[in-house]
Amino acid sequence: MNIRLLSTDFDGTLVGHHADARTVRSLSEALAELRRQGAVWAVNTGRQLWFALEGLEQVNLPHDPEFVLTSEKDIYRRIDEGNWEAFGEWNAQTERQTIDLFHRAAHVVTAIEAMVATRDGIELLYENERLAGLMTEDPGTMDCMVDVVRELAADVPEFSFNRNHVWMRFAHFGIHKGSSLAELSRLLGIPREDVLAIGDHHNDIPMLDGSSAAMVACPSNAVPEVQELVRRNAGYVSPHPWGEGVADAIRHFSAVS
Ligand SMILES: [Mg+2]
Numbered sequence: 001m002n003i004r005l006l007s008t009d010f011d012g013t014l015v016g017h018h019a020d021a022r023t024v025r026s027l028s029e030a031l032a033e034l035r036r037q038g039a040v041w042a043v044n045t046g047r048q049l050w051f052a053l054e055g056l057e058q059v060n061l062p063h064d065p066e067f068v069l070t071s072e073k074d075i076y077r078r079i080d081e082g083n084w085e086a087f088g089e090w091n092a093q094t095e096r097q098t099i100d101l102f103h104r105a106a107h108v109v110t111a112i113e114a115m116v117a118t119r120d121g122i123e124l125l126y127e128n129e130r131l132a133g134l135m136t137e138d139p140g141t142m143d144c145m146v147d148v149v150r151e152l153a154a155d156v157p158e159f160s161f162n163r164n165h166v167w168m169r170f171a172h173f174g175i176h177k178g179s180s181l182a183e184l185s186r187l188l189g190i191p192r193e194d195v196l197a198i199g200d201h202h203n204d205i206p207m208l209d210g211s212s213a214a215m216v217a218c219p220s221n222a223v224p225e226v227q228e229l230v231r232r233n234a235g236y237v238s239p240h241p242w243g244e245g246v247a248d249a250i251r252h253f254s255a256v257s
Contacts, residue, residue, distance in 0.1 A: 001215060003039050003253055005190045007069070007181050007207060008246055009199035010045040010052065012164070013219060015059055016242035027243035028062045030250040035063065042067035042184060044177050046162060046169060046203055048127070049076060049084065069180045072162040072169055072203055073098075075187075090183045094175050101172045102130060105156045112152055112170075133161070133169040142166050164201035178206030181213065196253050198246050205229060215253050219245025 008014050014027065031041060042065055045052050049070045056064060067087065068076050073094050077087040086092070102109060109131050116122045121137035122145065136142040145168060146161075153159040160173035177199070185195055197204075197213035200222040208216045208229055216235035218226050219242050227237050236252045238245035 001193050001253070001256075003034060003037075003196045003215065003250070004194035005185055005188065005196070006034060006039055006041045006250070007044045007177075007184075007195065007197040007213060008041070009177075009201070009204050010043050010047060010055055012200040012221065012242065013198055013204075014043070014061075014243055014246060015055070016221065024060050024243055026247040028060070030247035032062045033254075034250060040067065040188060040190070041065040042069055042181070044069040044181060044197070044199070044204075044207060046072050046164060046167060049074070053082075053084070067184060069177065069184065072171060072177050073175050073180060075180055075184050088183070088187050090180065090187075094172070094180075097172050097175065101156075101158055102170075105153065105159045108153045108156055108159055112149060115148060115152065131170065133167065135168075136166045139165045142168065162203040162206075164203045167203075169203075176206035177204060178209065178212045181207045182211065185212065196250070198249050200226060202226070208235070209233065217245075217249035217252070219243075219249075221245070 043052060047055060047070060052068050052070050064078055066078055074091045075087045076084040079085055116124050121141050123135045124131060125133045125135055136145060142163060142165060149161060158173050160171055162169045162171055162176050192212055193214045195213040196215040197207040198217045199208055200218055204226060207213060210233045216230050216233050218230045219238050221241040230237050236249050238248040240248045
């Protein structure tokens with residue numbers, strides 16, 4: 001095992017809500033060292049492309065990632081400063097799958113919209129005039145939405161979602177951070193044994209379950225379900241939070257490989 005592809009979540013992993021300079025410095029050093037060794041880095045996030053790039057601009061990292069995997073779905077390759085392009089056929093394929101799913105699950109979408117209209121503290125999110133997901137005012141409401149949406153979508157088993165603390169994105173059950181990471185690694189010809197994935201929340205579980213990355217880790221602020229999963233997969237739970245935890249995990253797997 002040798003880190004050739006690094007997949008990191010963004011919010012709650014690369015950066016915390018109160019990221020400080022110390023965190024960023026240790027992370028910068030670890031990322032720069034990985035690049036010197038020829039490894040490729042992908043930020044794997046639920047954010048849309050423009051929002052992911054905005055987030056990257058706001059943190060002081062030594063260089064941009066080579067890839068950004070956005071909306072828990074799409075794969076973009078960095079061409080040059082500020083320019084990114086769809087990498088391979090994946091984005092178009094998964095978009096077709098998503099359109100088809102929403103066509104078949106139109107009654108589920110209608111039921112979700114009707115349900116949200118009767119409750120406070122939930123906002124529906126639309127992208128390209130299609131219902132994309134929802135945002136809740138607090139994590140407790142999101143936990144509740146998980147059960148509600150599962151029940152509303154019970155007769156369309158492929159209708160699934162990716163969620164973190166207050167965001168939920170509706171998706172085909174096969175489209176998530178794990179499947180996009182597996183596709184990126186296939187396109188790059190890098191086996192899962194050489195992939196390190198690091199994340200903190202529920203939407204990171206598909207890339208931390210061992211199927212797309214043999215090396216898995218999380219920062220100390222990761223939710224309990226993620227920490228348990230990482231331990232079960234012989235991964236590394238850092239005693240440090242956010243970016244400092246990511247830097248620590250990179251050092252850990254660099255030392256053992
Ligand atoms: Mg996160």
